Amino acid sequence: MRALYFDEQPAIKEVPRPVPGPGEVVVRVHLAGICRTDLEVLKGYHGFKGIMGHEFVGKVAAPKDSPWLGRRVVGEINIGCGACDLCRRGLAGHCRQRRVLGLKDQDGAFAPYLTLPAANLHAVPPEVPEVFAVFTEPLAAALRVMEVAPVSPSARVLVVGDGPLGLQVSWVLALSGAEVHLAGHHPEHLALARPRGVATYLSADLPAGDYDTVVEASGSPAGLDLALSRVRPRGTVVMKSTYVGRYPLDPAVLVVPEVNLVGCRCGPFAGALRLLRDGRVDPRPLIDRTFPLSRGLEALAWAQRPGVLKVLIDCRESD
């Protein structure tokens, strides 16, 4: 099969069709999404080598005796070793030997076929269209904010960053009943949050006042500056984004106001699928363009253009 492969450079490359190991299934990939982390892979993040991509929806194609055969699925991306202390404590997603779909030691989704442990799969309800289901992984990552920093319906919350992640975080936080503000730099992105009950501001125009919780989803030091300057004493700053380089942290900014700075990564697929199924989150406004897999290099280039939100790759064309 031909897949979008990264080895110092991305390329469309002929690779063997994957063979499932014990407990694994083969998924025929239908749609996949390009994430900011994929763009960081292009810059050498993780030192990854293999088929790229971790956001997908597809159908189980093998093995023939799997109860999953023929079912439409999405899949969690972390694969723990199953034996270490973290896996045994229920923290398989943080296993030190974990593989991560399309990011670490595991071929990914920009391909006609991928393999994953059956334990990683979630069935997609029939009423969820493919263009919704492909957002399960990023929407779950957005929902993760509510797990690491539960937000009260009477809270004031600020989301910093109006990319796909920041927008999805603002949408799901607004569903909690909280007062949600979104700060960003792209008026056309901010416009996608306003109809969903989010008050939006250009970062430079954010009105005075502080917030119980601030979610940093801009992936920039300036975003973390803003987050730390606007969180109230004893409030929480959730860091959703990594970036290359160091942030010059003033310890007094955390210690004196007793602020909580907490990292946040992958989230609950089941909750994301429920919101997509029930129409609570319509991700379609995030889609900029869809490319066929054979034009995957163009898709990566397009995703890097300023202001582009989500680029999808349709993997159904080839076999």
Add this chain to the structure above:
Amino acid sequence: MRALYFDEQPAIKEVPRPVPGPGEVVVRVHLAGICRTDLEVLKGYHGFKGIMGHEFVGKVAAPKDSPWLGRRVVGEINIGCGACDLCRRGLAGHCRQRRVLGLKDQDGAFAPYLTLPAANLHAVPPEVPEVFAVFTEPLAAALRVMEVAPVSPSARVLVVGDGPLGLQVSWVLALSGAEVHLAGHHPEHLALARPRGVATYLSADLPAGDYDTVVEASGSPAGLDLALSRVRPRGTVVMKSTYVGRYPLDPAVLVVPEVNLVGCRCGPFAGALRLLRDGRVDPRPLIDRTFPLSRGLEALAWAQRPGVLKVLIDCRESD
């Protein structure tokens, strides 16, 4: 009265005896303690000008109609405005206009007399000796760790830093039943934790393994390096110490393992007094020397000597 006053330099200086405002009392100071923060005041921290000192025990001397008159007391050090949104939300300790005893806009405890709002006072039970009671404020700050990051009796906890704060934190954490390790650089300090159920290590010799919670009480970038390298995924690092300068934080160190970094400052006096009353914490091994107030400058110099733990100032000599 003569007090230890800071105005760019510390000096023993004649100052007027304080007059209580509405709701305030005058406390005749008996004993006071020198804290690391006082040494930072000497370096210009906070830009403080006034009578130094915030750890004390004394007896209420005025006004004559106060129900507190003649009672032995310790006092919380933060004085909120009482009117702002933070004060009204029960966060007076974080009031943006707050005064802080001996640290910000409020004369402190290295004097024969100080004033505080009566609301800040806690009665010292008669069975608590003065040399115990003077540790109420720092012991409360140590207990605050358990409020911002509750520690389970089955947790593994590391305390980094073997100064007075780190030692007290290790003592109170060990009372929880948790497995507590203390890492430091002074064998003679570490020896003060071992009899209280704490496993102690020179930092360079800390055995492999990670911790559910790490408390950074060393006040050094190297201490925070160690803390962040030894916390488990989804664990908590409590920052107890500020220091001048910036820490070069790698965002991935928090985001990928979803680590929680939380600041921690002043703590619960009532809990500290109960532990002191019941003999659960004997702070006396921390005392290095006690100086009379008239020799306050010597006391400050002594407190800055390497390896010195707690220096006390006896304020009873003069009137």
